Amino acid sequence: GVPVSVASLVSVVPACGVEQEQGFGLALHGLALKAGLDSVVNLGNALVDMYGKFCQVEASMQVFEVMPERNEVSWNSAIGCFLNSGLYGDVLAMFREMSERGVMPGSITLSSLLPALVELGYFDLGREVHGYSIKRAIDSDIFVANSLVDMYAKLGSLEKACTVFEKIEVPNVVSWNAMIANLVQNGAETEAFRLVIKMQKDGEQPNSITLVNVLPACSRMSSLKTGKQIHAWSIRTGLIFDLFISNALIDMYAKCGQLSLAQNIFDLSEKDDVSYNALLLGYSQSPWSFESLNLFKEIRSAGIEYDAISFMGALTACTNLCAFKQGKEIHGVLVRRLQSNHPFLANSLLGLYTKGGMLDTATKIFNRITEKDVASWNTMIMGYGMHGQIDVAFHLFDLMKDDGVDYDHVSYIAVLSACSHGGLVEKGKEYFSQMRAQNLEPQQMHYACMVDLLGRTGQLTESVELIQDMPFHANSDVWGALLGACRIHGNIEVAQYAAEHLFELKPEHSGYYTLLINMYAEAGRWNEANKIRKLMKSRKVQKNPAYSWVQSGNKLQAFLVGNG
DNA sequence: TGTGGTTTCC
Structure with a gap:
């Protein structure tokens, strides 16, 4: 040879x-x-x-x-x-x-070492390595500089990352991408988009990584328009065939509530476990939760193994659908298939069992979580409140404080809704002002809880005043709470007022139209009921399975409207 | 011999 x-x-x-x-x-x-x-x-x-x-x-x-x-x-x-x-x-x-x-160690050593330090979370060592690179005059090496930008952004501060970035004489596409990715991850979406424009002015074209990085920014800003532009761009450039891109597009469309567009991309693209999970999660948080359960079955037939994220999506779907039996079954599959204990999966289970009223099961799981995070506590508080055991809810809130947990605005949503279920107006007002004292500014959901609390105890005027005094425009949660309260008290005039806003904010949401139609019908005001029905028709509102907050006994609970 | 990328709970 x-x-x-x-x-x-x-x-x-x-x-x-x-x-x-x-x-x-x-x-x-x-x-x-x-x-x-x-x-x-x-x-x-x-x-x-x-x-x-x-x-x-x-x-x-x-x-x-x-x-x-x-x-x-x-x-x-x-x-x-x-x-x-x-x-x-x-x-x-x-x-x-x-x-x-x-x-x-030279520049090549450092450009492999730095990403490892990021994963290990060793910021001090990262800074030392930066010092070393300056001493050896290899900090201007583009690979080292890019790794430093990423390291500082992920471990230290975006500011330090910017300082290093600005010292780079000719940034390459990797330099830009590192900055853009970290801006998006730090919630600086607008600044990230500004850099995408700037990089093009500087002669660098965005590549697939750039687009993958900015797509989550589109959904977070609920800027469907930008998302679609990126979709179009990726078709023009052929980047659509990149699996990362198609997966990020599925995620973007799903998070923007455009499930059929997400499904389209999914159907047309090469698929991996991330594609399935992205669509599954999208459906689970949408009015089409049942589609995630179909997809969950499909995953196995596609020869893909379930991971923590698929289980989480499926459990969330069961929770939203109140499909507790199915949820328990999936819990069983989970125990058999997944070795490690994922904290966020435990929280999904808590959500399922608390909503299903299986508070003992939930408590057992809760007690077994070694590292309870704020979401674990919040879910339990919410669960006890939801099922009328409001004293337990308040007690848990105190326990969480004693435990030194960094409680957040969601914790206040939990106690406020507990007050709502118990009709405890004064206690609710107390928590509402307490959270302000903690430097937690009330958000939409907190106002929604207060409107609900005031409204269900018959103080509709106070509810309306609270909405009008809000420092920002009320969203559909707030107006929805007012509409729900009007339903309880049969106040059609205020209901019309709330509905006007809801029809504008969520014109596609059939539940609000239906609710108003029913109220008119109950009052025998057929002409007005028909008017809304016609409005619905002219706007082509479909009777999608949608969740509405309605009164059922003494509880506020989600239920399925339509034919889901 | 090297840097940047998609899915994660209330």
Whole structure:
């Protein structure tokens, strides 16, 4: 055969890593061993790197350890191998060992070390590494600078990230993306979009990563228009075929309430577990929750394993649908399939069992959660309040405070709605002013609770006054609470007032029209009932399965309107 | 031999 040379192997081995040709790579390693060439540094380095790209850590280390001679590239390749496999502690250990052995870490070492430090959350060390890079004058290396930008943004502060970013003479697309991603993650959506424009002025075109980064900003700003523009752009540029892009689009459309558009992308694209989960979560939080349960079944038939997120979506759907039996079944599947205890899954279970009134089960799960977060407490408080055990709810609120939990605005929604269920106007007013004293500004839901509380105890005038005094425009939750109160007390005039706002805010929401029609009908005001019916028709409002807050006995509960 | 990316509870 053809004699094997170091040069030929060194040129082919890296390609195996890139192309994920594991069998071929293994064969080349065999050839090298046979020819006794495995002690050559360059070849050893290439093999360490190749196995690293296959995530075969042991094989990679085996080559590394028997190398008679190592240079900086050998260490960098080993570090890259650990980074690839998510073994961040080992990245750091290798970095320390190479330094101890007198091999000086260079720019390539740092650009692999820094992402590992981000994962480990080691900010102080990150800053030290920054200092070191300045001393060695490698901080201007674009890879190092980009890694520093990302490190500071994720661990330290966006400001420090900006300082490093602004010192970069010619930012590349990675530099821009790192800044944009972190701006979005810190809620600076507008600033992120500004940078997308700026990068183009500076001659850098957004790539798929840029778009993936800004798509969540669209849903968070509920800017469907921008989301659609990005969708169009990705079709024009062919980026739509990128799985990350199609998944981010599914998520964006779902979060903007456009489930049929999300479903369209899903149907037309290549799919992975994230695609299923994104759509599943989207449906679970929409009026079409039952679709997530269909999708949940589909996941297995597609040969994809459930993960924590799929379970969470399915449990949320069951909770919204009040499908408690099905929820219990899914809980069973979950216990059998998932080893580790996910804190957010425990909270989903709490949501299911509290809403279903299975408070003992919920309490057992709650007590078993080792790291209860504020959401765990809030769910329990909400649950006890929802089922009339308001004293327990208030007690839990106090316990949470004693426990040193950093309670939040949702905690106040929980106690305020407990007051509402108990008709405790004064106590509600107390909590309402208390939260202000805690520097928690009341939001829409808090006003909605107060409107509900005042309204259901017959103080409709006070409810209306409260709405008019709000420092911002009331949303549909607030007007919906007022409409619900009017329904209880049969006050059609105030109901009309609330409905006017609701028809404007949620013109597609059939529940509000139906409620007003029923009120007119009950009062025998058929002409007006017909008028609303015609309005509904002219606006093409479909009778979608939608949740409405209605009075049922003494409880405020969600129920299904329509044919869901 | 290197940097930036999608789904997570009330």
